[in-house]
Amino acid sequence: MGTVIITGTFVLVVLGFGNPLHWLAAVALLYVYVQYGRDTTTSSSSSSSSSTPPPGPAPTTYKAYRARRDLQTKWERRYERERGR
Incomplete structure (x- = not known):
């Protein structure tokens, strides 16, 4: 999808030399x-579970x-x- 947007933007810029619109x-x-x-996907996954905090960095020691x-x-x-189970 991003490639299509970049390509479309490039084409519009090239055409813009004849028409600034x-x-x-x-x-x-x-x-x-x-x-x-x-x-x-980031916005949908962040709103799916707001009650549990995201896991922190992995502990470096067993303790x-x-x-x-x-x-x-x-x-x-x-x-x-x-x-109340």
Whole structure:
């Protein structure tokens, strides 16, 4: 999709040497692509699950891994208790 937009913009710029209105169309095309057409999967996946935070960086030591795992278990137990199972 991005290749088509870039090619279309290039054609409009080349045509713009005869008619400046084509340059405005090229700018409008790029604006619409940047605002609405790029990477729509990111917005849909970020809104799908807002209750759980994204995972942080991987722990470098086993001790850090255990601490993070224990904290995760603590929060899961608390969540289950508040939900009433």
